[in-house]
Amino acid sequence: MAAARILLADDDRELSELLTRFLVREGFSVEPVFDGEAALRRALSEPYDALVLDIMMPVRSGLDVLRDLRAATTLPVLMLTALGDDVDRILGLEIGADDYLTKPCNPHELAARIRAVLRRARRDEGDSPRFADMHIGAVELRVGPRTALLHGQALNLTTSEFNILAVLMREAGRGVSKEMLAEAALGRALSPFDRSIDVHISRLRRKLGSAADGQSRVATLHGSGYLFRRVSE
Incomplete structure (x- = not known):
C-alpha cells in the first residue's frame, strides 16, 4: 500500500x-x-x-x-x-x-x-467499524458511499460526525457512552476535560435539526452519554 x-x-x-x-x-x-x-x-x-x-x-x-x-x-x-x-x-x-x-x-x-x-x-481498513444501511424516521444512513440523508437530502458530515451518527443509529433507543463514541469517532480514549465528543454532537444536532415532535433527534443522557431517539416522521 x-x-x-x-x-x-x-x-x-x-x-x-x-x-x-x-x-x-x-x-x-x-x-x-x-x-x-x-x-x-x-x-x-x-x-x-x-x-x-x-x-x-x-x-x-x-x-x-x-x-x-x-x-x-x-x-x-x-x-x-x-x-x-x-x-x-x-x-x-x-x-x-x-x-x-x-x-x-x-x-x-x-x-x-x-x-x-x-x-x-478508510473504509477498507480491517479494523474500521462495520455498519449496515439504516433508516430511522427521516434520517437515512448509507454505508457504502458513507452518506447520511435527511428527508432525502444529503447531509455534509465529517468523518467523525458520520461515525458518531452510525453508532447512535445502530444503538437507537439505547444510550451510548461518550467513551464508546470516542473510540468510534476519534479512534482513541477521551482525555480528562476533553469536550471533543460534545462538540461533534452539537454540530451533528444542528445538521439533523428537530424531529417531528420539535425535539432533538439526539438526546443527552446526563452523566452517561447520548441516545438517538426513535420517532415517527
Whole structure:
C-alpha cells in the first residue's frame, strides 16, 4: 500500500522539518507548507489523505483555512493548537476538525493521531467499524458511499460526525457512552476535560435539526452519554 500522503501546515519551519523527518521515518509521505493560503490551495488541488493544520498561521489563520476547506471537502483534519487555547480548540471542532493535538506535541502521539484519523477515513481498513444501511424516521444512513440523508437530502458530515451518527443509529433507543463514541469517532480514549465528543454532537444536532415532535433527534443522557431517539416522521 502506498504511503499515506500528509499535508503539514505550520509556519514554524524548524518544527516542521523535525516533524516531517519523524513522520517520514514512520512511513508517511509528508509535504510541508508554511502559511494558510498555501495550505488551502494545496489541500483543494491535490489528493492528500489528511491535513495537519496549525491554528496560528500567517496570511490566513488555520481556522479560516478549515472553514473554507469544510465548504468544499471532508478531507480529515488534525488541528495543532497552543497549550491552553481552549476557545480555539472548541471553535476548530465546531468548524469541522476531526481531532486536535496541543503544542508542543510529542511526535509519537502525532503519528498515532494521524493513524487514527486515517483508520476512520478508510473504509477498507480491517479494523474500521462495520455498519449496515439504516433508516430511522427521516434520517437515512448509507454505508457504502458513507452518506447520511435527511428527508432525502444529503447531509455534509465529517468523518467523525458520520461515525458518531452510525453508532447512535445502530444503538437507537439505547444510550451510548461518550467513551464508546470516542473510540468510534476519534479512534482513541477521551482525555480528562476533553469536550471533543460534545462538540461533534452539537454540530451533528444542528445538521439533523428537530424531529417531528420539535425535539432533538439526539438526546443527552446526563452523566452517561447520548441516545438517538426513535420517532415517527
